[in-house]
Amino acid sequence: NAGVTQTPKFQVLKTGQSMTLQCAQDMNHEYMSWYRQDPGMGLRLIHYSVGAGITDQGEVPNGYNVSRSTTEDFPLRLLSAAPSQTSVYFCASTRNTEAFFGQGTRLTVV
């Protein structure tokens, strides 16, 4: 998918560990967001940002932090991982009729 780079692709964490999922876009989109995908649930919005310095909560924000210091980058932080956060995570970059996703991060918390 054009212009959204998300890392890492896979990650295994122990309960209580912290980590940051990285997301960067080069399309100069103001709006970026994080989703998680669980079996049978579709994608659910975690946090979003409408521009540098502005973030807000989505549908399932608990256990996650975000910041947006630049237009290009929107990292997602797990402060103390829990097994319930085992999921596939997607970063998205959106403007008007465009909404592109990163390649996804498969996170397992043991």
Next chain:
Amino acid sequence: AQKITQTQPGMFVQEKEAVTLDCTYDTSDPSYGLFWYKQPSSGEMIFLIYQGSYDQQNATEGRYSLNFQKARKSANLVISASQLGDSAMYFCAMREGVGGGSNYKLTFGKGTLLTVNP
């Protein structure tokens, strides 16, 4: 109430035939946009097609077209001449409040798993 409903958990189609994947939506906002995504087994989300609520014509993109019936609040994806590579999960999504100061949040359906048989 669900905002996006995809009633077909799984669909089968023969190669080279056309298939329609259903999507109904619920919104009171007159301005909205509808997206379809393909998710192959490799996991990435691939953007297929977009339809705006004020668009006069149904969106088309290669073999993909969107059968947009506004009064029925449906936005079905039509794939013509199916190929083996079309086997994937397909998601319908909606963004409400398109336009200045709009809401860019996407609400997704639960998806339809399409299998193309040779």
